[in-house]
Amino acid sequence: MEKYDLVIHGGVVVNSDKTVAMNIAISNGIIRELLHPEVLLPPSDRSIDAAGRMIFPGGVDPHCHVGQRLGTYAGLDDYQSASTAALFGGTTTIVDFAIPQPDENPVAVLRDRQALAANARSSVAFHGCIVEPESPVSKLVAQMVELGVRTVKLFTTYRGEVMASKQTILDVMRSLKQYGGMPYVHAEANHFVEDSQHKMRELSKLDAASMPQTRPAIAELAAVSETIDLARYADSPVYFVHQTTGEAVDLVSAARDHGVAAHSEVCPHYLSLTDEKYSDVHPERFVCCPPLRDSATVEELNARAVIGKIDTIGSDHCCFSTGQKAESAHDVTQMPNGLPGVETRLPVAFTTLVVDHGMSINDFVGAFSTAPARLNGLENKGHIGVGFDADLVILDDSSTRTATSEALHMATDYTPYEGRNFHGWPEVVICHGKVVIEGDEFIDPGPVGSTLQAQAIHVTSRSHS
Ligand SMILES: [Zn+2]
Structure with a gap:
């Protein structure tokens, strides 16, 4: 034997x-x-x-920002600390983003981050990101595929920083398609966001407490709808990161009914926290994009998740401290966005979806591990077989157990779930x-040494059914 x-x-x-x-x-x-x-x-x-x-099966976090740079801010973690925290939270693979600053070459940024990620303790895969490229999109995508990356992040907002034009989105979709790749889209229509911010600025209300009014849900709906049309036109699959409303998830489901391979990601914080946090003592600690929604919207999102209308659960982990969050809390357009969550993805989502809302444990595992592996082309992950x-x-x-920042391992001094039982x-x-x-x-296994190579993604049917 x-x-x-x-x-x-x-x-x-x-x-x-x-x-x-x-x-x-x-x-x-x-x-x-x-x-x-x-x-x-x-x-x-x-x-x-x-x-x-x-x-x-070990968790696969499809949406993780390690040491994220945002304006003058830099996230406080590195691959060693972020991946260690991930492991404590039952996530054995993180998928990080290589997002270029203006003037940086997206392929060079990807190569640099892959080298740094060799020091991670868990498995690491990457999404590329294309903004307004100087080289042809087809060339950049081919270079990313060479580096083992077949998913590319596209933003419909943050003009002048990372926003991609509709033509660029189409070009990326068409190029990725040749390699079995898929765009990962942050969908908030920039004109609605900028108009809302302008209105709030006139009222001198750009502080963290006013966050929800600066990025209304209709901005998300508009961008999801338009991006689905682009995907249909390009005959491309598409993946929407951090969907926050039932209506947005419904647009994706309707697109699938029309033959578009569209996918919904939800995040634990949009399922378990409401915009009441912005009326609390530290609204800035809950500033993320899109913002937390009202309790009715949160319930609608949970209801969609439980009936199998979402594909994946991503943390959208960003590791900023309370000090960094507080510094520009008077102006949300200057703040570092995002919440720490790579370590709490499993307990928060499991409690909210399975314990509180009755999702089956199999569907949960599908969204926590199996689908994120499959939708990133990670063939040996996300399943016990x-x-x-x-x-x-x-x-x-x-x-x-009760969540306390004291007992967690992320490189920050707070958790949005302090004192909650999971x-x-x-x-x-x-x-x-x-x-x-x-x-x-x-028990430190030592550096992982290399990053995962994504294979062509199979997108024919709903991932976990
Ligand atoms: Zn993100």
Whole structure:
């Protein structure tokens, strides 16, 4: 009988398609066998008793900004700290963005960030980003594909910084299509955003408390609608990051009914926090783009997620401190946007969707791991099966823990969820076949060495059904 590195026994394996009691045998970082619980356990160097526990495929966070630069601000984490926090939160793969500053070459930025990411402790993949390129789009996309990247972020807002023209969006869609790639679109129509900001500036209300009025939901709807038309015209798949309203998700679903391979990502904060935070003592700590929505909208978004209308859960992690957030809190157009969340994606989304709203655990795993892997062309990730990478999360879904920034590992001094109680915290996390988290302990596996290479993306049907 073959001797394995690690055997996990007694647990219940939860995949996006089914839940089944199985023992898992691992060697050299790969799942080698799934064994019926009654089959005699094979010999192994180490075994873990997972009785009474659920085992999820390691999380794949499709939306992560490591050390994000925004204007004069820089996010406080690096690949080592962000990926360590990710592992504590049951995420074994992060997909980061290589976003160029004005005048930077997007391919050079991507290459630089890939080199830095070799120091990560989890797996890392990348999205490129194209703004207003000097070289032809087709050439840039070909160079990104050479570097193992087939997803490109496009912004419909932030004019003069990262906003891409409609022609550029079309060009990127057509170029990516040749390689089985897909654009990742931040959809907020810039004219609505700028007009709203202008109106609020006239009223001297550009402070953090006025955040919702500076970026209304109609801006998101307008850009989703227009981008779907571009995708249909270019016969391209499209992925919408951080959708915040039921109506926006409905536009994507309707597009799918018309044959457009459109995809919806939601983020834990848009499912579990409301715009009441902007009336609180520290509204600036909740400034993100799009802003948090009102409670009725949040409920509509949860309702869509629970009936299988969303594809993925992304953190949109940005690691700024309370000091950085406070500095320009009087003017949201100058503030560093975004919330820290790579570590809390699993407990916050699991509690909100599964515990509070009744989503099936299989659909949850689909949105947390399986679909983000598939929609990034990461073929060996996001599923517990023979031949897949041995990335696993063992958890006790009945136990709860309170979120405190003190106990978290992200390189900032706050969490938007301070004091809230959540289910779904990992007990043991395995990455590349190595136990990296056991309770509160981090067993450093050392630098990952290289980044993942994305394969052509299969976009034919809804990812987790
Ligand atoms: Zn983002």
